[in-house]
Amino acid sequence: MSKLTDFTGQMANIEDVLEPREVKGKRVAKPIYTRQVVTIVGVKTAKSRFLPVSHEGHGIETYIDKVELLGKTRAEFIARKLKGIERRAHMALFRELVEQRTNGDWQEFFTARFGKECVVPDGLCIACWNCSLFGGLEAGRGATFSRIRYFDTYSADDVVECVAMLESEEGMGIGNVIFEDISKPRTAETYHLYEYVKAGTRFPFVTIIESPTLLDVAGYLWAVRRADEHGYGKYSANHGKFDTQFLTVSTGYPRFSVLDMLEWMEAGKLENRFQADAPQVTFDSTREVVTLYGDAIEEIAGRLHEEFDAYLAVL
Numbered sequence: 001m002s003k004l005t006d007f008t009g010q011m012a013n014i015e016d017v018l019e020p021r022e023v024k025g026k027r028v029a030k031p032i033y034t035r036q037v038v039t040i041v042g043v044k045t046a047k048s049r050f051l052p053v054s055h056e057g058h059g060i061e062t063y064i065d066k067v068e069l070l071g072k073t074r075a076e077f078i079a080r081k082l083k084g085i086e087r088r089a090h091m092a093l094f095r096e097l098v099e100q101r102t103n104g105d106w107q108e109f110f111t112a113r114f115g116k117e118c119v120v121p122d123g124l125c126i127a128c129w130n131c132s133l134f135g136g137l138e139a140g141r142g143a144t145f146s147r148i149r150y151f152d153t154y155s156a157d158d159v160v161e162c163v164a165m166l167e168s169e170e171g172m173g174i175g176n177v178i179f180e181d182i183s184k185p186r187t188a189e190t191y192h193l194y195e196y197v198k199a200g201t202r203f204p205f206v207t208i209i210e211s212p213t214l215l216d217v218a219g220y221l222w223a224v225r226r227a228d229e230h231g232y233g234k235y236s237a238n239h240g241k242f243d244t245q246f247l248t249v250s251t252g253y254p255r256f257s258v259l260d261m262l263e264w265m266e267a268g269k270l271e272n273r274f275q276a277d278a279p280q281v282t283f284d285s286t287r288e289v290v291t292l293y294g295d296a297i298e299e300i301a302g303r304l305h306e307e308f309d310a311y312l313a314v315l
């Protein structure tokens with residue numbers, strides 16, 4: 001058997017994981033734990049200005065969160081932010097696939113299959129593919145646990161090199177306040193200053209999907225690329241675009257972390273660790289570990305439509 005067949009053979013069935021169950025006449029995502037996991041590892045490179053902040057700034061200024069780590073001051077890109085943006089991208093992809101495959105409105109489809117239009121983050125249906133993967137709560141109806149795990153990540157470079165700030169050559173960015181009233185004269189209230197991560201800055205990442213179906217893995221790969229084009233971070237309409245390089249997709253839990261990856265990057269040895277012919281990374285699983293590189297990852301992504309059709313068939 002090929003590695004790809006070995007990999008897909010370890011994925012859970014769509015019926016077992018993604019087919020909603022009935023609870024008091026309502027559809028809810030299944031609570032399931034297959035003891036199988038898939039780890040996706042890669043590097044995101046900013047291709048435009050990026051503001052990895054998840055809180056309001058002070059007055060008219062927005063600062064990037066910085067942490068001392070492994071001998072450098074690094075820009076922090078928190079797991080919650082990564083997850084939030086990728087969840088929205090996943091939902092946009094999901095709605096588009098529904099319309100493409102059923103020739104109907106996603107709103108009608110969601111209402112008929114899941115009891116409501118599922119809206120991230122405040123109107124979740126807790127029955128759909130997105131809710132099954134990312135988890136959710138609904139008052140009076142219950143909750144579903146997230147099957148996807150994200151980890152905080154940090155810039156490979158020191159903020160002195162990778163962040164535009166007051167003291168740096170570029171200075172802080174200047175932007176208009178979104179709802180600027182053009183009838184009023186321009187004052188300090190009509191613009192803001194922000195620090196930003198410069199294009200070219202790299203962030204390693206590790207994401208784990210529990211009880212994965214092949215559709216979950218393919219959908220995740222697509223959602224990351226959608227999010228890259230849409231943008232992460234604040235003012236994402238024209239900022240925060242990324243290129244993602246997937247280094248590996250493997251069954252099992254990684255025996256390394258984002259911090260190890262930062263050290264490998266420091267030594268210029270990150271890609272070496274993920275060479276298909278001589279990998280230097282290991283994963284833990286109770287079953288045979290199947291680790292995919294390069295084209296095999298694209299083949300997994302290429303299974304999206306086929307697997308989505310299988311999902312539609314069980315709804």
Ligand SMILES: [Zn+2]
Pocket residue numbers: 114118119124125126127128129130131132
């Ligand atoms: Zn939902």
